[in-house]
Amino acid sequence: MTTATLEFSAGQRVLCRPGVSDPNLRAWDAADELLLDEAIRRVHAGDRVLVVDDQFGALTLGLSDYAPVSVADSAVLGGALSANAPLNPDIPSAAQLASWLNPPQGPFDLIVMRVPRQSEYLAWLLRWVNSALADNGCLLAGGMIKHLPDRSVDVFAEAMPTEAVLPARKKARVVVCRRGEASLAGWSGLWKGYSVPEVPVDVEAMPAVFARDRLDIGTRELLPLVAPAVARLPSGARVLDLACGNGILGLAALACRDDIRVEFADVSAQAVASVRHNLKRCGFEARASVCHADGVDRGAGNYQLILLNPPFHEGGVVSDHIALRLFRDAARHLEPEGTLLMVGNRHLGYHRSLKRYFSSVVQRAASPRFVVFEACL
Template sequence: MSPLSSALSGRSRSWPRIAVLPFTGLSIVPSAEVLPLTAGNLKLSRPGAEPGLRAWDAADELLLAEAGNRLADSPRVLVVDDQFGALTLGLAQAHGPVTSVADSAVLPDALDYNARHNPGIARPALLHSWLNPPEGPFDLVVLRIPRHGAYLGWLLRWVNSVLADNGCLLAGGMIKHLPDRSVDVFAEAVVTETVLPARKKARVVVCRKGQAQLQGWAESWKGYPQEGLPAPVEALPAVFARDKLDIGTRELLPLVGPAVAGLKPGARVLDLACGNGVLGLTALACGSDITVDFSDVSSQAIASVQHNLGTCGYRAGQCQHSDGIREGAAQYDLILLNPPFHEGGVVGDHIALRLFRDAAKHLVPGGRMLMVGNRHLGYHKSLKRFFGKVEQRAASPRFVVFEAAP
C-alpha cells in the first residue's frame, strides 16, 4: 500500500500524526537568531515583527535537511512561499543561486535584511511573485504548505507546470497548520512518493509531477456579488474572505460612500491591505472624479484587484504589491483599512501597528483614515499612538469602526 493510500485508510483526512523522532538532519537551534546548517550558520531575523518571533521553524529545518540530500542531482532549484528567507538563503548557501517565488511581499524585505547579515550567500537577483512567476523546468521544488486547502491545490497545480518530468517536489509545513483534507488535495494534484516521519511536529511530503493543471480548475476563482458594483468581486485562493464578504468589512462599507462624497474632485484614496479590493471598488463606484490606489502584501490579492477592476470597468491609480505603504508613495485624502491580525500562526496587533504608522505618514493635511478592527484588539488605544484624533464611527458586538486623523 502506498503512503498516500495508508493515510487515506485511516479515519482522519489529514496526514497521519507520527510520533516525533530524534532530529538528526540539523542541530538544535541554540538561539532565536542562528540557524545551524551543515554548510554553516545562518543569522536570521523577522524584520518588523514583535521581539522573540523566530524567522524559521521546524518545517524549514526538515525541508532544508531533505533538500540537501537531493541538491547534487538538481541543477535548477525553486523555492515556493519561503517566509523570511531561511529556505532561499539556506539552499543558496549549499547549492548556489536558487529561484524563489512567494505570494507575500514580506519576503523581499526579509531577504534583503537577512542577506546583509549573511555575506557570501547569493541572494536571488530577481524575486518572483504571482504577478511575475518564474518559468520552468525545475529539477527540485521546495514548497511551504499553506494553511488553506484551496491555495495548496492552486500551488500544486502550478508546480506541475514548472516541474521537470523527472523532478522532485518537497512540500513541508507544521502539522498543526496543515489545511483540512491535505491528503485529498495532494492526491488530486500530484503523485505522492512518500510521507516522511514527523519530526519536531513538522511534516514533509515527497512528490512527483502530476497531471492536474490550473487551466480549467474551478477553484481558481471564487467570489460574490456586491451591491453597488457592476460585476461580482472575485479572488484567487490566497486572498482573505474570497467566498463571501468579510463581516468586519461589512461594518465599514456603509461609511465609504459618505466619506467619498465629502472629498474634493481629484482626491486620492488608498485601499490599504485591500484583499479583493471591495472597499476601493466601492469607493470608485461612489465617486468618478477620484483616484483609488490599492495595496496588499499578497500578490494574489493584487492580481485579484486587477481582475476585478477589469470586470467592473473601473480604472485605478496604482496597484501596489507591498508590505504596507511604500516609502515615497503618494499622500492620500482618505485611507480605507481592514488590517490583518495574524501572520502565519502568530496572532496580534503588530501588523496593524505598522499599517497605522504608515497611514499616519501618508495622509494629506485634513486627510483621514477609516478602519475596522476586532473589538478585543483594543485599537482605540493603539490608534492614539499615531493619530491626534480618533473617533468611533460604528460598532457591533465583534467589530468597531474608527475614523482617525493626524
Template sequence: MPASTLDFSGGNLSLSRPGKAASLRAWDAADELLLTEAVARITPSEMQRVLVVDDQFGALTLGLSAFGPDVVADSAVLPVALVDNARRNPELPPPVAVRSWLNPPEGPYHAIVLRIPRHSDYLAWLLRWVNGVLADDGLLLAGGMIKHLPDRSVDVFAQAVQTEEVCPARKKARVIVCRPGTASLTDWSGAWKGYALDRSELTVQALPAVFAREKLDIGTRLFLPHVRESVSVLSAGDRVLDLACGNGVVGLAALTEREDLELTFSDVSSQAVASAQRNLSEAFPSARVQCLHADGIDAGAGQFERILLNPPFHEGGVVGDHIALRLFAQAKKHLSPTGRLLMVGNRHLGYHRSLRTFFPVVRQLDANPKFVVLEAAFR
C-alpha cells in the same frame, strides 16, 4: 532586530524576522526539515534548476544557496527580509530577485522546495501550478508545521500530485516528497471564486490566497456604508488608498460612489493584487487607479485624503495587532493634514486605544458585537 541561528545538515544561518520581537524566530522546524531533506535529495549541478516557493523570511532561499535557486513568493515581506538576512550571511552568494504571482518564473525545474500554506485552496492552486513547471522526473519537497497544515491536505495532494513518501515528523514538522501529477490550473474551477456586492451590480473575484474570497466578510459589510459616505464629500481627483486591499472590494465600493477619485490599491499578497487588478479592469476600466504589491505603504507614495483599512490580525501562526500598529504608523506619515483614516477591526484588539498613539482625533463610527468602525484624523 536580534538574530537567531538555524543549524541544519548543510550548515548554519543567522536569521532575523523583520519588525518582530526578539522572541519570535525567522524560521521554524519546517524550514529546518525542508533544508535537511533538500540537501540529502538534490544534487548540486549547473544543469539542475531549483525553485523555492513561499519562503517566509529567507531561511530556505539562503540555506539552499549552493543550488542557486530561483524564488517565488506571494508575500511582499520576503524580498525585504531576504535582503536583510543575506547581509547577515555575507559568506553566501547573493540571492536572485524574488518573483511573485504577478511575474512568476517559468520552468522546467528539476526540484521545487515549497512551504505548505495554511489554506487548502491555495495549496491546491500551488500544486497545480507546480505541475506546470516541474520537469517530468522532477522532485517536489513540500513541508510545513503539522498544526498549520490545511484541512483535507492529504486529499489535496492526492488530487494534484503523486505522493512518493511522507517523511517522519520531526519537531512537529512534516515534509512530503512528491512527483508531478497531471492536474493543471487551466481546467481547475477553484482558481477564481467570488460574489456579488450589495447595492450594486458589481461582482468581485479572487485567487485562493486572498482573504474572504467567496463571500463578503461581516467586518467589511459593516465598513462599506461608512466608506461610501466618507468618500462622497471628496473633491474630484482626491487620492484614496485601499490599504491591505484583498480583492479590492473596499476601494471598488469607493469607486462605485465616486468614480472621479484617484484610487491606489495595495496589499502584501500578490494574489490579492492580481485579484484587485482583474476586478478593476472589469468594473472600472477607465478609472484612475494603480495597484501595488507592497508590505504596507511605500515611502514614496505621497499623501492621501482617505486611507481605508481592514487590517490583517494574523501573520502565519502569529495573531495580534502588530501588523495594524505598523500600518497605523505608516498611515500617519501618508495622510494629508485634512485627511481621514477609516478602519474596521476586531473589537477585542482595542484599536481605538492604539490609534490614539498616532492620531489626536479618534472617533467610533459604528460597531457590532465583533467589529468596530473607527475614524482617525489630525484635527
C-alpha cells in the same frame, strides 16, 4: 530587530524577522529545518532549484549554494531577504526573487515549498507546480502540522502522486511528491466571488486572497461607511485601499464618484492580480492603480482618505504588529485634513493603538466582534 542562528545539516544562517522585536518570534520554524535537511540530502550539483512561499528567507538563504529561484505570494519576503542576506557574508549571490505577478519559468529539478494554511491555495500551488516541475523532478512540501489545511491529504491526492510522507519532527511534516497531471487550465477553483450592492459586478479573487468567496464580517461593518466618507471628499481626491484583499472597499469608493482616484495596496500578489481583474470588469482601470507592497510605498504621496481592514496574523502568529505598522504608514501618508477609516477586532483594542499616531479617534460603528474607527491627524 533580534537575530538568531538557524542550524541545519549543511551549515547555519543568521536570520532576523523584520518588523518584530519579540525574540520568541524567529524567522524560521521546524518545518523550515526539516525542508532544508531533506533538500540538502536530495539536491545534486547543477540541479535547478525553486523555493515557493518562503516566509522570511530561511529556505532561500539556506539553499543559496544552489542558486535557487524564489517565488512568493507575499511581498514580505523581498524585505526579509534584503535584511537577512547581509547577515550572512558567505552567501555566494543574491537570490532571484519572483511573485505570482511574474512567475518563474520551469522546468525545475527540485521544488521546496511551504504548505499554505488555505486548502484552495494549496490546490492552486500544486497545479502550478505540475507545470514547473521537470519530468523526473521532486517536490518537497512542508509545514507545521497544526497549520496544515483541512483535507490536505485529499488536496495532494487530487493534484499529484505522493512518493513519501516523512516522519514528523518537532511537530513538522514534509511530503515528497512527483509531477502530476492536474493543471490550472480549466480548474474551477481559480476564481471565486460574491456580489454586494455597492459594486456593479461580482467581486472575485484568486485562492490566496482572504475571504474570497464571501464578504467577511469586518468588511461588512466598514462597507456602509465608505460612501459617506467618499461623498465628503474634494474633487480629484486620492483614496488608498490599504491591505486591500480583493479590493472591495476601493471598488465601492470608485463606484460612488467618477472624479476621484483610488490606489490599492496589498502584500499578496494574488490579491493584486485579483484587484486588477475586478477593476477591468468594472471599467474602473483608468482611475486606479495597484501596488504589490508590504504597507505603503514611501514614494506614494498623501491621501485624503485611507480605507483599512488590517490582517492580524502572519505565518501562523496572531499579533497586532502588522496593524501597528499599517497605522504608522497611514499616518505618514494622510493629508493634514484627511481621514483613516478602519475596522478591527474589538478584542485587539485598536482605539488605544491608533492614538499613538492620530490625535482624533472616533468610533463610527460596532458589532459584538468588530469596531469601526475614524482617525484624523
